[in-house]
């Protein structure tokens with residue numbers, strides 16, 4: 016079983032490092048902040064997030080599941096990773 | 104009827120959404136050649152307004168230069184109007200070769216191939232030279248045409264935070280297992296007017312065995328001591344593997360683009376780049392005129408020097424006047440307003456004062472970073488700039504933003 020809190024922290028940290036320059040903005044980021052619809056991650060740069068998740072959690076997220084909606088918040092990403100990791 | 108009511112309604116609904124989102128683009132009809140002073144019909148059907156143009160990419164003021172126009176006439180007379188062929192069948196004249204050679208010399212590269220536009224150069228180059236074993240690492244804010252080209256290519260894609268060299272280094276390290284690495288950047292970024300730190304980027308690329316591609320569309324002809332571009336400014340002429348640039352801005356502003364760089368890369372474009380293979384050649388008139396432009400800017404730096412002085416003057420005076428100007432050295436001068444509505448209102452008021460500028464807001468620029476982008480030109484005389492600055496002061500005072508910093512503007516107008 017994946018520890019959900021750990022997973023959430025790992026994704027949150029990655030998103031902060033990878034996409035946010037401004038420290039204040041990084042502090043404001045929560046697991047529910049809209050990333051793609053909020054303009055923080057553009058849908059094209061989302062690729063690096065997908066690659067990171069696949070490597071780190073040894074999963075394969077098919078392109079049809081890697082939608083901007085499925086990646087829109089840290090919590091949604093956590094759900095997606097759990098689904099592929101645990102085959103739920 | 105194939106264009107059914109359902110289909111029509113679908114598009115009508117989409118267009119309505121674009122309007123409601125404030126993203127509807129409208130053409131403004133210009134009844135004069137491109138210049139510092141233009142006559143504009145807007146909205147459609149209204150009387151012509153005489154305006155000072157501060158939003159063209161006519162950086163060197165060559166778009167309507169008499170010598171360029173004459174060269175176009177001569178080209179038309181001596182080489183005809185159209186070629187009715189792609190380059191490699193029967194669409195390459197001696198003047199195409201000559202222009203390519205002049206570009207190679209000017210940019211300080213090994214070879215050059217012309218494309219119908221820089222959009223086409225960017226659309227074609229990646230697929231022509233990279234495969235799925237390779238990786239492209241691009242600045243997050245590169246131009247849309249580069250993104251399109253990257254999408255058309257099978258190479259893996261990654262990106263780094265805008266101009267963040269530490270982040271780029273991490274990415275280069277991470278991708279050491281790929282066959283070929285290609286770092287991609289604009290030279291001057293068109294929305295902020297900031298310059299990619301090419302000296303540092305070249306050093307990183309050398310250290311991590313990566314090629315580098317530079318789109319210098321907003322720099323060729325005027326950035327650097329002799330106007331070669333951003334690579335000249337940073338002292339890395341000869342070290343950029345691939346330069347793409349346009350003839351549609353500073354270099355006469357008609358149309359056309361190129362890929363210039365390592366000889367093999369240029370050859371690969373000729374063999375494989377789809378816009379080169381499947382789209383018509385650049386017309387002789389434009390080739391002849393562009394060739395003249397290269398003569399002019401190779402002979403003297405007068406025009407880029409004047410542009411530099413105009414840039415300094417305008418940036419200084421606007422900052423003195425109390426505007427929040429993105430600092431920089433390029434003729435792209437963003438007047439930061441943050442609030443989208445404010446950017447639209449001010450642009451409108453400036454138009455009424457005879458100054459033609461455009462307000463940009465999300466999604467063209469990031470959310471909460473609305474601005475008016477001014478673009479300077481060597482065609483501007485001091486009087487043009489003084490009029491523009493006076494109008495900006497008047498309109499800025501009307502909206503009560505003079506002397507306000509980012510925080511204060513946001514407090515006053517919201518985001």
Ligand SMILES: Cc1ncc(COP(=O)(O)O)c(C=O)c1O
Nearest residue numbers: 220221222246248320349351360
């Ligand atoms: C950075 C950049 N690259 C490419 C282009 C496209 O150039 P062209 O008009 O030659 O297609 C533009 C023009 O908007 C640009 O700003």
